[in-house]
Amino acid sequence: MVPLVLDAPPRGLSSPSAVDRADLVGRLASWWRGGPRAERDALPWRATRDPWAVLVSEAMLAQTQAARVAERYPEFLAAFPTPRAMAESGVAAVIRAWSGLGYNRRALALFRLAERLVASHGEAVPASLDELLALPGVGPYTARAVLAFAFEERVGVVDTNIARVLARAVAGAPLRPAPAQRLADALVTGPPREWNLALMDFGALVCRARDPRCGSCPLAEHACAWQAARRAGEAVTDPARARSGTAPPAARFVGSDRELRGRLLRAACSGAVRLEAATLSDLDAVRLAALAAALVAEGLLARTEDGALTLPR
Ligand code: SF4
Secondary structure, eight states: OOEEEOSSOOTTOSSOOEEEHHHHHHHHHHHHHTTHHHHHTTSGGGGOOOHHHHHHHHHHHTTSOHHHHHHHHHHHHHHSOSHHHHHHHOHHHHHHHHTTSSOTHHHHHHHHHHHHHHHHHTTOOOOSHHHHHTSTTOOHHHHHHHHHHTTOOSOOOOOHHHHHHIIIIIISSOOOHHHHHHHHHHHOOSOHHHHHHHHHHHHHHTSOSSSOOGGGOTTTTTSOHHHHHHHTTOOOOOTTTTTTTTSOOOOOOTTSHHHHHHHHHHHHHTSOBOTTSTTTTTSOHHHHHHHHHHHHHHTSOEEOTTSOEEOOO
16 A cells, blocks of 8 residues: 655644545545446547547537536537548638537637647647647646546646545645646546546546545545545644635526627627617617627637628637
């Protein structure tokens, strides 16, 4: 058994937290293989190791629910199976295909990423962290997701689910991003893709943000630092509270700028739009003009010579 000891005491603990690394990894891996793996492997993006397909799935999953992405991903990927296919389709086709997934800036970012891959990488997705991070719109999470899920690199993929599990089970204390990443990397001992997916699924299904299922958790008795501290009588608040419990409530969608931006873009997907058109005239004209100007500035819409709004060409 190999103890995993944090390199410094996490904030809020008087001594370094230690959990048995092999025990935690073994319990979690056997939980995953014993059931959730088969069910979660049905998610369409898990059928591929193509790095472009992984990038597309991560762009979609960033701000859209998995169930919604599962409906749309196969069709979207079929339309743009390679970076070149996307770049040559043009940005309007990508925005149109993205319609309904929300946060349309991601469609534009994905298109620009495809253009860069074609222009600078011979259409190939690079396999090094530095090169991935140098791509437009690719951050630390996405870069490591590509490395682990497509290239089997030994990196930890720290999304919100994994960060929560690390804070509760391993550290027993809140974790800042850098130590969380170090912990995640240190835990990758088996196949990186499988391990990261297991940890991610565990956070989504068992060690959930608001109501962790500690009663049926395979780590609860011997491999969860937070529960061990509570059993020892230490008053330890949820180490992941900063990420889950105190998150601001989701903003109301109906009537929000986000909804109105979506309406404008959907209208433009069907042809040139005039702001005074019947379908939009129920909206505040000043607000609508400001939202349209922002969409044009971002590159999601363009103006024709006569002032109508269209998808960019
Ligand atoms: S015991 Fe509870 S807090 Fe600890 S890992 Fe399991 S579900 Fe998460």
